[in-house]
Amino acid sequence: MATFMDVHTGMEGITAEALMEAHRADLAIEGEEGVHFKQAWADPDSGTVYCLSEAPTAEAVQRIHERAGHPASEIHPVPLMV
Amino acid sequence: MATFMDVHTGMEGITAEALMEAHRADLAIEGEEGVHFKQAWADPDSGTVYCLSEAPTAEAVQRIHERAGHPASEIHPVPLMV
Numbered sequence: 001m002a003t004f005m006d007v008h009t010g011m012e013g014i015t016a017e018a019l020m021e022a023h024r025a026d027l028a029i030e031g032e033e034g035v036h037f038k039q040a041w042a043d044p045d046s047g048t049v050y051c052l053s054e055a056p057t058a059e060a061v062q063r064i065h066e067r068a069g070h071p072a073s074e075i076h077p078v079p080l081m082v
Numbered sequence: 083m084a085t086f087m088d089v090h091t092g093m094e095g096i097t098a099e100a101l102m103e104a105h106r107a108d109l110a111i112e113g114e115e116g117v118h119f120k121q122a123w124a125d126p127d128s129g130t131v132y133c134l135s136e137a138p139t140a141e142a143v144q145r146i147h148e149r150a151g152h153p154a155s156e157i158h159p160v161p162l163m164v
Contacts, residue, residue, distance in 0.1 A: 005132050041085070042163070077127070079126070080101050081121065
């Protein structure tokens with residue numbers, strides 16, 4: 001397992017409810033790929049969403065996000081954290 | 083106070099020690115701008131670092147990062163989180 005930060009763009013105007021709904025959609029299926037989405041942060045003005053996850057691979061993260069209807073623009077492993 | 087996610091690029095090869103040292107440099111002066119850097123995550127391969135902070139403004143975040151020697155490439159307010 002590794003830690004990943006992924007970034008979604010084009011989410012201008014996202015609401016707290018929409019963020020929660022998107023997160024719930026990920027959580028509902030994440031176990032099928034051994035992924036866990038831990039936290040997400042959104043900037044509605046620029047349409048940027050950051051998601052922090054634990055997962056076996058970046059591809060597993062993307063498969064869950066795609067199936068939940070919101071593929072990520074970038075996914076970075078973040079092995080270092082403070 | 084608001085929550086911000088900032089992104090640094092061009093940090094290819096950053097080590098755990100360098101990330102900790104950079105974070106310590108921020109923490110040493112952050113109080114002068116009312117900023118608090120809570121967490122940071124780094125991808126040494128792509129040279130990307132994400133920092134999560136609480137701060138009065140994005141400009142205050144940038145002033146601390148600049149004085150600590152590592153200006154951010156992007157700073158986004160993230161008023162929504164799950």
